[in-house]
Each structure stands twice: as structure tokens, then as C-alpha cells.
Amino acid sequence: MRSITIIGTGNMARALGTLALAGGNTVEVMGRDHTKSADLAKALGGGATAGEWGAVPAGDLVIVALLSDGVVPAVTHYGDALAGKVIVDISNPFNxxxxGLAHREVTSIAREVAKVAPAGASVVKGFNTVFRHVLENGRPDIFIAGDNAQAKAGVEAFVRSLGMRPLDAGGLEMAHWLEGAGVLTMGLARHGVGGWDFALGVTELPAA
Amino acid sequence: MRSITIIGTGNMARALGTLALAGGNTVEVMGRDHTKSADLAKALGGGATAGEWGAVPAGDLVIVALLSDGVVPAVTHYGDALAGKVIVDISNPFNxxxxGLAHREVTSIAREVAKVAPAGASVVKGFNTVFRHVLENGRPDIFIAGDNAQAKAGVEAFVRSLGMRPLDAGGLEMAHWLEGAGVLTMGLARHGVGGWDFALGVTELPAA
Structure with missing residues (x-):
């Protein structure tokens, strides 16, 4: 069991909150609009609580479930309240x-979050290659990237509690290519797969 | 049955030549060193032929199986000999x-090939996310990207002749993110999967 805080009150916050509770984790939600967080906590049930925007999160794992434009400003606003936390960036900064990506440099929202995160906080990229309804209805592979092994181990344990497989792609520099994999997933949905009911994943060779 | 020319005589040329013949296609190989192409054609058997470096390829589909640094120079050297051909770029321009990628701009080897390809030639990116031995021993998903629908349809038919599933990711701009998926695949091999016996692919949701 892990303690999870979700910053955000939208569809992805709801989906991850539901899954997290089903996986036996505790959940706190924090929204800029406290009424919305309180409503979401109530809707989630399972003892979910609503925290104050900008306060120290109850969870050790803090999932920022905001549109990509809002992630860095939110982490900046929280500042030292996130000290020691594992910050999970799930965003897709699409153009x-x-x-394509909104930024043309070889960076990522996760990398930019790491620049503004307080001392002792770690950033892990994850969950961004999966459409919400696939997360809700499937058991997709969850790609993650980050520089801190302990932080990644925490996220991996959380992913496993959801019944999904975490796949470590490497250090935080790999977050750029995970964001690219989000772009690729959009392209596949529009062209190659012809629908939205799929996820990028890994297929292992049958044992020889 | 399609007619395939492979430019290159290395391991990937051999793997693709073997698969192409097994899939009922005709195969021509072209190497800078004609002895090597003749040896490879002989080793492949199945009526494989060796063409002269820089001559008009016998195949409609021309797979450039060279190290990434060599792809643009080779296409430039071939010049008008490639007019009307479908050029398949399978390279990974790793740093x-x-x-990471060797280039820091949002481009791709495929895009650079398109800049030097002669009139009437089309460029399709594909096969770059798959390790050679997985191509030889598995049935991995083959991601492709390109701007010409007819050219992509030809590559898709070729992929199917190998018993594999082609997945169209979109236009040639998506080749950048396919090259990024190559980087991601390397990262997964080193960290998340802990081995080389896998491929990136697509998993569809079970039907509701």
C-alpha cells in the first residue's frame, strides 16, 4: 500500500484515483478549486481525501494530473511543499x-519539472503513453523514466498495485522519448491501428 | 510477390534478405564491394542476385541496410537510379x-533521405525499432511512416509477406519519433526489460 496524492481533478485524476484505490493505495486529491477536489474525493470513496492546493501533500507519490502547460507552474507554486516527494509527470506536451511535441528542443516536461522541483524531490515520467480509457479498461504496459532508482522503485510498486507492468526506459533524459512515444501513439491511433483501443507495449520473444 | 533490392551486405541485409525470400519475394543485393554482394546473394540462395553499386536497382522496393551515417551518402550517390523507387530507411541514428539521437533537430534520416532522393522516389521509414535477432526469430510489429500512401501500401504488403504486422504511424514527420522509439527500445533493453529478446509493439484492448 502506498500513499498517493493526485494534483488535478480532471478525467485522468479520476481514472488514476479509481485505479489507485482499487489497488489498495490511499488517495488524496488536490485541485485549485477545493470544491472540485472535495467532490472528486467523495466520488472516489474508499477514504479518499481532499487536500488544499499548494499544501504539503499527504502522499509520498505525487501524481501531477494536469494539462502539460500547467505542470511546471503547479510544481513551481508548490515549491518546498514537495520536498522529499516523488513527483510523477504523466503529461503529453503535444503541439x-x-x-509532434510543443517544444522543439530535446527536453521534456519531466526535465523541466526537475529544474523547478525542491531539494530532495525526484521526478519520474510515466503513464503518458496510455489513453485514459485503456488505463481504465486494460492492463497496458507503463513506461517510466527517471534518475532516482529509489523513486522509480516506488512508482514501479505503485504500477504493480494497479495490476500493470512497469517498464523502466532509463534516466530522465529518456522522458523526451517517452513523450515522443506519446506522439507515436497518437499517430498510430490515427493511421495504423485505426482506433483508440490499444497501447504501446513490449512483446517478448517466446523462450527458445 | 514483390521485387526487393537491398543496398548493403551486413547482418541486417542478410536478415532481411533471408526473410524476404522466405516470404516469396525476389531479392537483389547491392554492396560497394561486389564480391561481398555476390557472396551474400549466393548465401541467400533462392535466386537472389547481386547488382552493381549505383546501378538502377531491380527491385521496386529498395531497402537501404547501411549504418545511419551511410544512408544519405548512398542515396545521393545513386541519384536518378532511384527514380520511381520506394526507398525504405531502416536506420537508427543513435548518438x-x-x-539519444545523433541529430538534435526534429528531423530523421528518412527526412534527410527524402531531401536528396530523385523525383518520383518515395521514402518510407520502417523496421528500425526491431533488433535483428528478433526480426529473425519473432513476429514483431513493424512501425512505418511516410508521406506517400501508395509507397506505404507496398511496404505494408512486403511486411505482411514476412508474416509480420505493419503499423502505419503517419507521415514522414513521424520518422523522427520512430527513430526516438529506437532510442526507447535501447533504453528498455538496458533497464526495463533486462534483455534483448523483445520488441516494441501494440497491444489491443480485448473486445468489450
């Missing part, structure tokens, strides 16, 4: 047509 | 540590 306007969702066929 | 020195294989945890």
Missing part, C-alpha cells in the same frame, strides 16, 4: 495538431 | 552512447 497544436498532436503530431 | 555515441545510444541513449
Amino acid at each position: 497544436a495538431t498532436s503530431d | 555515441a552512447t545510444s541513449d
